[in-house]
Amino acid sequence: MKNPSYTLTVELDSRSYEIIIGSGVLSKIGELLKTRFTGQRVAIITNETVAPLYLEQTSASLTQSGFQVVPLVLPDGEIHKTWTTVQRIFDHLIENRLERTDGLLALGGGVIGDMTGFAAATYLRGVPFAQIPTTLLAQVDASVGGKTGINHPLGKNLIGSFYQPCLVLMDVETLKTLPQRERLAGLAEIIKYGIIRNAKLFKMLENFLNDILELNPGRTAKVLLICCTIKAEIVTADEREQGVRALLNLGHTFGHAIESLTGYDTWLHGEAVAAGMVLAAELAANLKLCDREDTIRIRTLIQRAGLPVTIPQFPASAYLEAMTHDKKVADGKIRFVLPIRIGKAMIQNDVPKSILTKTLEEGMNPLHNPYLPPQDTP
Amino acid sequence: MKNPSYTLTVELDSRSYEIIIGSGVLSKIGELLKTRFTGQRVAIITNETVAPLYLEQTSASLTQSGFQVVPLVLPDGEIHKTWTTVQRIFDHLIENRLERTDGLLALGGGVIGDMTGFAAATYLRGVPFAQIPTTLLAQVDASVGGKTGINHPLGKNLIGSFYQPCLVLMDVETLKTLPQRERLAGLAEIIKYGIIRNAKLFKMLENFLNDILELNPGRTAKVLLICCTIKAEIVTADEREQGVRALLNLGHTFGHAIESLTGYDTWLHGEAVAAGMVLAAELAANLKLCDREDTIRIRTLIQRAGLPVTIPQFPASAYLEAMTHDKKVADGKIRFVLPIRIGKAMIQNDVPKSILTKTLEEGMNPLHNPYLPPQDTP
Numbered sequence: 171m172k173n174p175s176y177t178l179t180v181e182l183d184s185r186s187y188e189i190i191i192g193s194g195v196l197s198k199i200g201e202l203l204k205t206r207f208t209g210q211r212v213a214i215i216t217n218e219t220v221a222p223l224y225l226e227q228t229s230a231s232l233t234q235s236g237f238q239v240v241p242l243v244l245p246d247g248e249i250h251k252t253w254t255t256v257q258r259i260f261d262h263l264i265e266n267r268l269e270r271t272d273g274l275l276a277l278g279g280g281v282i283g284d285m286t287g288f289a290a291a292t293y294l295r296g297v298p299f300a301q302i303p304t305t306l307l308a309q310v311d312a313s314v315g316g317k318t319g320i321n322h323p324l325g326k327n328l329i330g331s332f333y334q335p336c337l338v339l340m341d342v343e344t345l346k347t348l349p350q351r352e353r354l355a356g357l358a359e360i361i362k363y364g365i366i367r368n369a370k371l372f373k374m375l376e377n378f379l380n381d382i383l384e385l386n387p388g389r390t391a392k393v394l395l396i397c398c399t400i401k402a403e404i405v406t407a408d409e410r411e412q413g414v415r416a417l418l419n420l421g422h423t424f425g426h427a428i429e430s431l432t433g434y435d436t437w438l439h440g441e442a443v444a445a446g447m448v449l450a451a452e453l454a455a456n457l458k459l460c461d462r463e464d465t466i467r468i469r470t471l472i473q474r475a476g477l478p479v480t481i482p483q484f485p486a487s488a489y490l491e492a493m494t495h496d497k498k499v500a501d502g503k504i505r506f507v508l509p510i511r512i513g514k515a516m517i518q519n520d521v522p523k524s525i526l527t528k529t530l531e532e533g534m535n536p537l538h539n540p541y542l543p544p545q546d547t548p
Numbered sequence: 549m550k551n552p553s554y555t556l557t558v559e560l561d562s563r564s565y566e567i568i569i570g571s572g573v574l575s576k577i578g579e580l581l582k583t584r585f586t587g588q589r590v591a592i593i594t595n596e597t598v599a600p601l602y603l604e605q606t607s608a609s610l611t612q613s614g615f616q617v618v619p620l621v622l623p624d625g626e627i628h629k630t631w632t633t634v635q636r637i638f639d640h641l642i643e644n645r646l647e648r649t650d651g652l653l654a655l656g657g658g659v660i661g662d663m664t665g666f667a668a669a670t671y672l673r674g675v676p677f678a679q680i681p682t683t684l685l686a687q688v689d690a691s692v693g694g695k696t697g698i699n700h701p702l703g704k705n706l707i708g709s710f711y712q713p714c715l716v717l718m719d720v721e722t723l724k725t726l727p728q729r730e731r732l733a734g735l736a737e738i739i740k741y742g743i744i745r746n747a748k749l750f751k752m753l754e755n756f757l758n759d760i761l762e763l764n765p766g767r768t769a770k771v772l773l774i775c776c777t778i779k780a781e782i783v784t785a786d787e788r789e790q791g792v793r794a795l796l797n798l799g800h801t802f803g804h805a806i807e808s809l810t811g812y813d814t815w816l817h818g819e820a821v822a823a824g825m826v827l828a829a830e831l832a833a834n835l836k837l838c839d840r841e842d843t844i845r846i847r848t849l850i851q852r853a854g855l856p857v858t859i860p861q862f863p864a865s866a867y868l869e870a871m872t873h874d875k876k877v878a879d880g881k882i883r884f885v886l887p888i889r890i891g892k893a894m895i896q897n898d899v900p901k902s903i904l905t906k907t908l909e910e911g912m913n914p915l916h917n918p919y920l921p922p923q924d925t926p
Binding site: 253257260261264267291292293294295296317318319322324325327328329330331332410411494495 | 631635638639642645669670671672673674695696697700702703705706707708709710788789872873
């Protein structure tokens with residue numbers, strides 16, 4: 171049986187674009203961009219991990235379709251998501267005289283996508299760009315929604331813009347070369363969609379976790395389609411993150427604090443979000459907004475997937491300080507996304523500091539077991 | 549008689565905003581922003597030339613309306629229109645914990661407006677901003693149209709984005725403190741609007757040049773209104789510079805080359821545009837696209853205003869090289885905006901190199917007089 175491929179349209183008026191999901195679709199990139207890029211030149215922006223795996227195939231497809239390809243291979247890693255690296259992209263574009271009609275193609279994970287998107291948004295005040303996300307995290311999260319940007323020494327993604335691609339192509343095959351740890355980090359975001367929006371997806375993950383972990387092509391493409399459909403719906407409803415889009419930040423307020431405190435190079439983003447979601451569920455339960463039964467299902471699935479459920483050891487005050495620097499702060503109040511049951515989440519601005527501190531301290535304790543009723547010490 | 553004040557709406561759907569033009573309107577800024585900024589904090593971004601003149605009055609008006617003001621005074625000059633300076637704005641915003649609903653207010657000329665707009669476009673992926681352009685050039689040009697950006701070592705405005713303010717306030721009074729040379733540079737852009745779009749404005753400038761040079765408040769406000777109306781119409785029709793908006797670049801292809809070759813610190817932008825417009829008119833005449841009579845009126849008005857009509861001495865090949873790096877290049881062809889009569893201009897992509905070189909060489913020769921028929925050497 172041939173593996174299915176899916177096409178999903180993200181509806182954003184004149185900024186609408188298509189997401190194509192399938193197995194072995196990478197070689198179609200030239201053909202697909204022919205109708206989307208009007209210029210002759212394509213700058214492929216990739217990194218030194220992805221380049222040896224997929225740059226040749228991508229370039230060949232583009233060349234066959236008549237494009238002139240100018241690739242740029244950047245160092246790999248979140249620590250390079252800086253203005254200095256974006257400058258290298260600008261230099262490359264200027265040296266190769268890319269014009270307003272020429273296109274940028276991001277080939278890699280979220281870091282490559284975010285930086286390439288930001289460069290496309292700001293080079294000559296905006297040039298076309300397309301994305302081939304090669305990690306699970308980038309496929310389900312970073313490549314839908316038009317968020318682009320770089321980190322600032324004082325916080326993640328503080329500098330950036332909203333800028334939509336004209337095509338996103340996801341090839342399930344590219345996930346096979348992805349280290350297990352990064353695959354799991356992507357799975358964290360998939361679990362997130364289940365928690366905030368789709369109880370059936372959550373159930374599907376509980377039932378078929380191994381198929382997903384083993385990258386069964388049909389099942390994986392289907393899960394990608396569900397996640398991207400949810401995200402596309404949310405982004406269409408709220409392109410600039412004024413309302414419902416904020417729900418996508420479940421686990422991110424805690425997650426960003428973890429990343430900020432550990433310096434962005436210890437925890438993967440998805441791992442931080444995983445532990446952050448467990449903490450958000452615990453906070454919701456401590457606030458009596460969510461049944462313990464649901465928070466236990468959340469913690470259990472995340473743990474079964476092999477993702478962290480305990481946050482690193484820092485004073486609770488350090489977490490509070492880091493969270494106040496987060497973009498999602500409104501009027502000085504930290505804004506939390508909290509699950510109220512599997513498939514539904516809400517925004518909560520007013521969390522008493524005492525309950526927040528208690529939740530953080532319990533979350534740091536690897537021996538803390540929220541499933542047991544409090545016991546008397548012997 | 550009280551001096552009139554005008555309100556002009558720039559129609560851009562959800563990004564529409566108002567331009568308010570008048571004499572002594574600066575003190576209304578607090579009141580005006582109260583209905584436009586939802587946050588409590590306003591970061592005023594200005595420079596060390598403008599701050600001593602207008603920062604106190606601006607801050608006072610904002611404070612009276614209940615805003616918390618956090619001013620940042622930057623060094624003055626085009627050479628500071630760099631990423632390094634924008635970084636200082638980001639640091640200031642982060643240190644003062646500005647949030648997504650808080651606003652930026654640009655108080656100064658085009659450089660301050662461009663950098664503040666770019667910072668607003670990219671801080672937390674976009675925060676509200678307003679502009680008080682205090683130079684004639686910024687009032688008639690930079691503050692309408694949403695172009696924001698910074699320079700790159702290899703070219704002007706290569707990095708930036710399209711981002712609309714929520715208010716532009718122009719106070720004719722602020723022009724009184726402007727050095728004569730900068731006032732003339734602004735006048736060059738005013739003349740440009742007459743050439744590309746409005747023969748009546750051009751005639752008005754020919755007839756009342758002295759009133760404008762002496763900043764007669766009524767006449768000046770009226771001219772500002774006409775220029776901003778023209779620019780607003782063009783921007784509404786073509787926000788992202790795909791078509792008609794390109795006409796606003798009359799004189800800019802040559803002008804940017806002059807600025808690039810002289811290192812951005814010798815010629816003012818408006819002076820370069822003035823000489824560039826004379827050259828564009830000569831090129832149009834050499835291509836038989838425009839009557840000599842009209843090119844003479846253009847050259848004469850620019851010369852009467854005290855603006856340069858001769859371009860600096862560089863090899864024609866250096867000009868060609870500099871122009872090929874310009875953003876307005878399409879498919880490797882240099883794109884020129886050329887007047888075809890007073891009040892109408894067109895785009896020309898295909899200019900024979902020989903005619904271009906001849907026009908450049910004549911344009912460098914201060915003794916070249918295009919009004920005289922060619923004479924035999926004695």
